[in-house]
Amino acid sequence: MRYLSTRGGSPSVSFFDAILTGLAPDGGLYMPQSWPRLSEQVLRNAAFVPYAETAAAILSVFAGDDLSADDALGLTEEAYGSQWANPAITPVQQIGPGDYLLELFHGPSLAFKDVAMQLLAGLYSHILERRDARLTIVCATSGDTGGAAVEALKQTDRVDLFVLMPKGRVSEVQRRFMTASGAPNVHALDIEGDFDAAQALVKALLADQAFSQEVTLSPVNSINWARIMAQSVYYVVTACALSAGSLVHFTVPTGNFGDALSGYVAKMLGAPIGRIMIATNANDGIAQAFETGTYTKSAASITTLSPAMDIAVASNFERIVFEATGREQGLLKQLYDQFGAIGSFDLPNEAQAFLRSHYDAFGVDDQETRWALADCFEQTGEVLCPHTAVGWRARYGQGECEGARVLLATAHSAKFPETVEAILGQVPSLPPHCADLFARQEVRIDMPATIEAVKAYIRGHLGVAA
Structure with missing residues (x-):
């Protein structure tokens, strides 16, 4: 299987090379040349x-x-x-007639990112051992990706991990999964800025070919194809389990569009999947693109009750636009060059039709998130995290569908105790494997949001504890 850049300016690469490089040299994202089944x-x-x-x-x-x-x-x-609290890995729970909750929070860091990160860590080790190499991994996080990366890669031979998190814009539990691992190969950098600033730094580091080669750089954000591939598994498993001859429909809380894209990938693999509802918070650029046909970058992300989705630019939207435009790399490059220059582009009519044939989209604000968290608890007794609550509200915006409807529960409610307590009056408990999280010592480094500062820190800490 070969992988090509969405923007067409780089040669195709192997699966292993797509994983190790993450971002194509031309700034595009890797996609399989054709869809296997x-x-x-x-x-x-x-x-x-x-x-x-x-x-x-x-x-x-x-x-x-x-x-x-x-x-x-x-x-x-x-x-x-054995690192999973539930042997089913991603168990499904029925919450109403034809309605199900897909629990994706039973991994080490209590978020759906664990599903992909645990596999990606093993792939890295396998490739590096075969090539007798080391790797420097960078990760921008809006809250959950960083913790999942730390849990998967801490104490890993041949890997140095640098996590860039937006200072003051993640929950305390999320932060501690990144800062309190005690692992010498983990470096948690508190970036002065929002997630988009951190993500822009990672892309700039990867685009700097000289530096990238100097330190052997790779990303674990969902720009890495392996993340998308690994997340498609639970869609396949769940759809096949619930189909009963009908298509299964999913509601996906999303910020960077990676998990929503994974549902499409599962569909291409042959899973019986129907509609996919994209649930965004107030950072609703994708929902607006579906409504207006224009994808626009906000000046800055909005801080919400669902911080892991506080993303102004959804990187993986590029991959589905690539599909929606018939894989026309020249057109895709033109659209994203325009996006970089003026912060928006118009989706061609055929691309809009393609997207709407697979997806619905719905934006949810904080007031609706509070209502949804309380509404779900009243109806089912389930305590959702605020991101899953965004999905619960969005479900009401989806029309009637024949077949099962599945809401992705993307994180454990204990990662957001302050929000849950303010709405439901109860504090969710951390699971036993991380009950001592607040007793662990934190190590974090304040870092300006400049590429030179981050490069200097990485150069000075390869193979060195923070």
Whole structure:
């Protein structure tokens, strides 16, 4: 399997190289040259076999000759083993007639990002050992990606991890998953700015070819194709389990569009998936693009009750626009050059039609988020995190659909105790494996949002504790 850049200015690469480089040299994102399809047997068995088996099948079709079937299964069995609080990995709970909650928070850092990050860490180790190499990993986070990366990569040989988090714009629990690992290879940098500033720094670091090669740089944000691929697994498993002859519909709280894109990938793999509802918070550029046909970058992200979704520029939207424009790399480059220059572009009519054939979109503000969290608790007794509450509200904006409807529960409510307590009057408890989180010592580094400052810190701390 070969991978090409959405913008067409870079040569195609192998699966392993797409993972290690993350961002294409021309600034585009890697996509498979064509969509593989799972066998009918894999789809038929997905609801019954261990999660790792379906994950291995999906990993194999995207890795191609880079990975043997035995190695793929070994990697997925390691990624989805005893570190998960629930052996089903991503269990489904029925919350009403035809309505289900897909629980994605049973991993080490209590967020859906664990599903991909645990596998990505194993892939990194496998590739680096084969190539006898080391890697410097950078991660911009709006809250959950950083914690998942730390939990997956702490104490990992051959890897130095630098997490860029927006200062004061993540919850205390989210922050401590990044700052209190005690791992010498982990560096938590408190960036003066919002997530978009942190994400822009990561993209600038990767675009600096000389520096990237000097320190052997790679991203673990969802610009890395392996993240998207790994998240498609729970869509496949869930859709195959709930189909009963009908398409299954999903509601996805999203900020960077990665998880929403993974649902489309699962659909391309052959999973019985119908509509995908994109639920945004007040940072609703994607929802506005669906309504108006114009994708516009906000001057800055808005701080909300759902901080992991406080993103003004959704990186993975580029990948679905690439699909929606018929994979016309020249057109995609033109649109994103315009986006970089003036902060907006108009979606061609055929692209709008394509997007609306797969997705719905709904923006939810903080007042509606509070209402949704209380409404779900009143109806079902479930205590949602504020991001999942955004999805709960968006469900009401979706028309009637034949078949099961699934809401993605993207994080454990205990990651946002202040918000939950203010709305429901109760404080959700941390699970046993991280109950001592607040007793752990924090280490974090204040960092200006400049590329030179971050480059200097990385250069000075390769193989050195913070």
